[in-house]
Amino acid sequence: MPLFSLPGVHVPHRKNTSDMAAVKEFMPKSVLIPTAMHIGKPASVCVKPNQEVKVGELIAAADGFVSSNIYSSVSGKVKKIDSVLLSNGSYVPGVLIESDRLMTPYEGITPPEITDYKSFIDALSKSGIVGLGGAGFPTQVKLSVKDLSLIEEIIINGAECEPYITSDTRTMIDDADKIKDGIELLKKYLLAKKVTIGIENNKPQAIKKMVETFKDDTAVNVKALPSLYPQGGEKVLIYNITGKVVPEGKLPIDVGVIVINCTTVAAIADFVKTGMPLVSKCVTVDGSAVKEPKNVIAPIGSSISELIEFAGGFKEEPGKVLYGGPMMGIAVPSLDSPVLKNTNAIIALNKKDSVTPEPTECIRCGMCVNNCPFNLQPVKIAAAYNNKDGAELKDLKVNLCMECGCCSYVCPARRPLVQTNRLGKGYLREFLAMEAKKAQEEKA
Amino acid sequence: MSLLTVSSSPHIRAARNTQGIMLDVIIALLPAAVAGVIIFGLNALFIILTCVISAVLSEFIFDKVVKKRNTITDLSAVVTGLLLALNLSSNVPLWQAAVGSCFAIVVVKCLFGGIGQNFANPAITARIFMLISFTDMAQSAFPTIVDSVATATPLSIASGVSEGSLPSLLDMLLGLRGGCIGETSTLALLIGGAYLLIRRVIYWHTPVAFIGTVFVCSFIFYGDFTATLYQIMAGGLMIGAFFMATDYATTPVSKLGKLVFGIGCGLITCLIRFWGSYPEGVSYAILLMNILTPYIEKLTAKKPFGGVKA
Structure with a gap:
């Protein structure tokens, strides 16, 4: 046990669904399963359109060790191999499966033999x-x-x-x-x-x-x-x-x-x-735009819109919909986006909660510095990034930032500090690559 | 169905913004302002109003002239004007108060880039500017609500500059003594300081280090507890330690830096009080430490968690 715990911020809890056991009855009409829902290489699709698949059947195989197998989360027919927009902006292949609503498990499923x-x-x-x-x-x-x-x-x-x-x-x-x-x-x-x-x-x-x-x-x-x-x-x-x-x-x-x-x-x-592989995930559906917040066991690949419909639909027009929580969650571009393996929540915020605050001038209050769990200095990182000062970014250790969002959360001037930290991390990588290249050229 | 907003995390923000912080500082200064008006009379109120209006107007006009986004709604100009007024004696002519306030905003704050960019505390720098420019400033005002026969401030008596008898400790606590509008009532300032600490607008490090250092040095110098208490409550120490040495823009960001800053302020204050030609040194101490802030900040920056030296 350490003497002092690391700094952090007190965020609102809003654990509205903590008394609600996960509901298992959710059955999507179709699922769109992307081949990249993990860190590492995307899996390669091994099914063809019109092929019948069952729950737990392999539809995309891991490409190498740092990758992951992907299994069908419903029983039904593969409609097509589609292109899916991921939240990082890239497109990957995805398998669109129309469910037959029977959820028949795949026959080949047997518990693995494990001895050591x-x-x-x-x-x-x-x-x-x-x-x-x-x-x-x-x-x-x-x-x-x-x-x-x-x-x-x-x-x-x-x-x-x-x-x-x-x-x-x-x-x-x-x-x-x-x-x-x-x-x-x-x-x-x-x-x-x-x-x-x-x-x-x-x-x-x-x-x-x-x-x-x-x-x-x-x-x-x-x-x-x-x-x-x-x-x-x-x-x-x-x-x-x-x-x-x-x-x-x-x-x-x-x-x-x-x-x-x-x-x-x-x-x-x-x-x-x-022996049943990962095909579904408990997802918290909540947020100011959701009518009946609940925990749902969702087949992977279910669309966000169907999932929210299952939670009573929207009570207000949504302004922003997130994969995950409001501190680190990723805003999705469309309600057609699928539930992923690592999706633990779908949070839909109403228009009012979705407004990005207008930043004002930094008042040097130091809250970003004093609330950073890793003792980083977001205010200085932002300045170094704006000056494109790679050496300073290196000294400030921007690479350690885990993007938890405490700095942006507390900033009274509403400055987008996590964003500048991210940009700073990217710029530092480029800077270090350039330096390495330069050093190599000098050697040669 | 309209489009969804896509933006960088986090998607929620803490409630308090810049305006909220400034409003808290104004609220915290109110007890001292009210005490000042009660002790020194209506003239004190006019000076406060003049300074605040002059500060806000100066910032408004400056932003218009240089075509910057108008920043008066963040209330920082109100804070500067109010702080300056509380650091003036109640017999200062109103035009001088207005000029000083304008100087604080335009020269010390806006010309350096506005809120958060100035390296010196605007209210303190303006006060020193006025001390040097206007002879009226050097004459302290005395309480109008009591039959005051005093002709000197406690510090000038204690330092031997003037003759006279010291007010009682209770008078010192309530503020029934010669001095600036907002600096005399220790009680009112402590209430304001406590409010800022409770609201987490300031950290305890600066005022504790500042007042603590003056306390220890005075005790060593005088070897007497009562004399030390006078030193703590006299002059501008309380208002300086809670409201000026805690200014965000001009003091170090880290907690360790704040401790160093506070100790430095305390030492310089004592040097000036005990051996300087002025009876009071809080303003100069803070201004000198303002100049050292970038270095203190650099030397006291916390080591990144898990960071390895390259």
């Missing part, structure tokens, strides 16, 4: 599971460790620090047994000696359920953490639980820690038990 660590990782690479907290990092890659003795502690991330989102909370309450099974698997195959479940203290039900579930297990600790955003940020969580600092350019495993989201753990347990 290697077969565990092999099985995971066929599970389609990626980091479900939002990052979408392929789980088999995350759990691949050169030497298992390096793992001192596994942290289960149940912080869920974003406003509105309660899908992890519901997983911890409703699927506590799955999380228990998942942790057993991690203990067995990753030889984890110590497991800590970190949960923000604004979720007393989830904390109670987890404490009950693990009361006989001395290797598993449940830790209630202050509700201070961004508590669920990987490096923040590691520091606030263990006091360890993950150095620049290193991974958590370099300090002996693996962090894994609680819903991901439940998904692993589910897959190992049934």
Whole structure:
């Protein structure tokens, strides 16, 4: 435990749906499944138009190790291989499947045979599971460790620090047994000696359920953490639980820690038990424009518009619709955008809440600096970026920014600081590449 | 169906904006302003109004002339005018108050780029400008609500510049002593300072470091607790420590920087008070530390979390 926890901001909780167990009845008419819903290479499509597919059938295969298999989330017929606009602005192939509303499972599904660590990782690479907290990092890659003795502690991330989102909370309450099974698997195959479940203290039900579930297990600790955003940020969580600092350019495993989201753990347990790969996701549907906020088990690829219709539709005209929470969520360009593997919430904001505030002059109040969890200086980064000063950006360590949004959130002048941090990161990459090139030319 | 907005995260913002912060500062200054008017009479009120109107008008006209977006709605000009007025003696002619306020806004603030860009505190710099330019400034005013026979401020008595008897500690706390409009009532300033701390407009680091340093140095210098208390409550220390040394634009951003800044202010204040030719040094101390702010900030910047030296 560190003496001081990292700085952060108090964001509104708005956990309106924390008492609502996920509804399973949602059945979309069709799904559009993109081939890139993870960090790494897009998967390659292996079905053809008019082909019949069933739930859990492979429709796009992982391209290399840092990639992920993609499975059909409904039973029905492949209509076409379409092009899907991703939120990063690029287009990737996607499979459009018309559902026959029967949700027939694929016959080839059998629980994987797991005997040791290697077969565990092999099985995971066929599970389609990626980091479900939002990052979408392929789980088999995350759990691949050169030497298992390096793992001192596994942290289960149940912080869920974003406003509105309660899908992890519901997983911890409703699927506590799955999380228990998942942790057993991690203990067995990753030889984890110590497991800590970190949960923000604004979720007393989830904390109670987890404490009950693990009361006989001395290797598993449940830790209630202050509700201070961004508590669920990987490096923040590691520091606030263990006091360890993950150095620049290193991974958590370099300090002996693996962090894994609680819903991901439940998904692993589910897959190992049934063999059914990741085909659906608990999604919180909420926001000021949604009539009946709820948690929904949504087949991956369901369109946002159908999902919101299932939640009673809009009570007001939406101005902005987000993948994820309002602090780090990504605004979607269209209601036709699909639910992705790592989508934990769809937040629809009304027109009033969607107005981007007009920035005024910086008053040098220093709130961006004093509220940055990583002690960065967003105000100076913005100045350095505007001056196109690569060396200064390097000194200011803009590359460490996790884009949590605290600086923009607190800024009384409403300056778009996260945005300038992002631009600064991009500019620094270019600058370093240029410098490396220059150095090489001088050598030659 | 109209188009959806696509914008960079975050999609929610904290409630407080620049105007809200400035409004909080104005609210925090009100007890001292009211106390000043009660203690020094209606003339104090006229000076306050003159300074505020002059400041807002100056900024409005400046923005018009240089064709900048008008910034008077952020209320920072009101804060500057109010602060300057509270740092003037109640017998200053109104035209001088207006000129000083205009100087604070145009020369010290706007010519350097406006809000957030000035390196020196506008109210303090204008006060020093007026001290040098107008002889009336040097004459302190005395309370009109009590039968005051005093002819000197407590600091000039304590430093031996003038003769006379010191007011009681209770009078010092309430502000029944010679001095500037808003600086005499320690109680009113403490209420305002507490409000700013509770509203998290300022951090405790600056006022605690500033007042603490003056306290420790005075105690060492006088070796007497009562004399030290006079030093803490006299002059412009309270208003300076809570309202001027905490100015965002002209002081360091980091908490450590604020501590260094406050200690520096305290040391310079004591140097001037004990050995300087002026009885009071708060204004000069803050102005000198303003100049050092960029260096303090550079030296006290926090190390990025997990950052590795290249």
